[in-house]
Amino acid sequence: KGLRELFIDHYWVVVRLLLMPFLKLLYIVIVFYFILMFWSLNTLYFIGALAAVFFVMWARGRFAAHIPSFVPRGLFVWYVFLVLISAAYVQSFNRFPPEPAACESLHLSGEIRPVLPMKEYRKHSFLNGALPYDMVLDEDDRAIFVSFKNLSGAGAIVRLDDRANELAAHLVVRSDRETSELFYPERLCINKVKNQLYATTKSNGNFQIIALDYGDGGLGAVRRLKFTNRETTNCAVKMPEGDLYVIFLGPPNNWIQVLDGKKLKPVSEIQFGIFGYADYFEIDALKDRLLVPSLDPTNLFKIYEVLGLSEHKFRTVSYPLIVNIPLFFGYSFPVSIPTLGVAHASKNHRFYLSSPFAQLVLELDDESMKVRRFIRSSGNFPRELAFNAQKNLLLVANYGSGTVDVVDAENFVRIKTYRLGKLVRSVYVSPDSGRNFAVTACGVFELELK
Secondary structure, three states: OOOHHHHHHHHHHHHHHHHHHHHHHHHHHHHHHHHHHHHHHHHHHHHHHHHHHHHHHHHHHHHHHHHHOOOOOOOOHHHHHHHHHHHHHHHHHHHOOOOOOHHHHOOOOOOOOEEEHHHOOOHHHOOOOOOEEEEEEEOOOOOOEEEEEEOOOOOOEEEEOOOOOOOEEEEEEEEEOOOOEEEEEEEEEEEEEOOOEEEEOOOOEEEEEEEOOOOHOEEEEEOOOOOOOOOOEEEEEEEOOEEEEEEEOOOEEEEEEOOOOOOOOOEEEEEEOOOOOOOEEEEEEEOEEEEEOOOOOOOOOOEEEOOOOOOOEEEEEEOEEEEEEEEEOEEEEEEEEEOEEEEEOOOOOOOEEOOOOEEEEEEEEEOOOOEEEEEEEEOOEEEEEEEOOOOOEEEEOOOOOEEEEEEEEOOEEEEEEEEEEOOOOOEEOOOOOOEEEEEOOOOEEEEOOO
């Protein structure tokens, strides 16, 4: 027979020999994220899960003669088993709140002021089990805005009176595709000049930015900005133009959509990677640029600087992010580090990046983009960062450990750690007054930094 006939006769053999190893490798790379996430969130639990997988592997081999043949075998099978355990843990970690007693027993000293604790927000039935996620503050209007979400789709945006800490207004937004479904909002950004709030929202592949008007003490949706099959993860407003920047999750592409500040019409999009989780970016208005960290292994975790924001003539430059890990006898080993959160200290000419998988916080020179110093976070999965320019302090949200680190930016050392319960999803510093906040599953707290 010719080669063609042989290929046809043995088609599946050829597929298995040539494609299956490649497909398995591709699968391993894609879902390795869940394993890495599990390890980053709770290393002890992950070691326990890994031990359980090895025990099952041992038992399968030890008692193979007594186990039915349809029970799967092979190293790849046990890898998939570990992935399933990891995915289940990650999803449950995000979904389930801590016990109320754990939140009530938090050490609320004079340095921690509860703005909206769990026992208060659980009184409102419209939240339907949702947990706090993000917040912004308009001190001129005495308004704190908090987004609530859970993974089953329920969520809301609430407005608090900044002085009385009382609920002043709330908004539950329904999906316009399936009216029986609710959007769950995540990240918030604000235009204080126009009294407009923006919220990234999701619902079964229906991704939108909801524009809200909060003038005259209210809170109402005025517009939906729709992005078909592109998952919105975060936003920022660049002043004084009022342009809205929206970042989207990859793969297949990581990109930022820019919308005109007056009409909120798309004017351009910025692509900066092909794989990885994109959540945070930082606008440097003084130098008319923004910086995007990277979890993208396909580019060796290079970070992206986007120039020319004001005139919408964008130019993207990537920089290798190399950390020299000290070894023995004065030697060091250069390593590319994935990063997620970012904050900027314009007075210090520094960018700060979080590396959740390595549990590091990095300090970069904001011109050369080279790592100057790094420290280890006190907890698991350091995520969002916020810089207090008035006190020259950096706040680090340790998502997995429920803690917030306070770092002295001058000496780059951790000087304090606040324990605030489970899931520190956001830290926020008011650019006007320097007030500091943390958003956790236990509620919203103001930190009185000294």
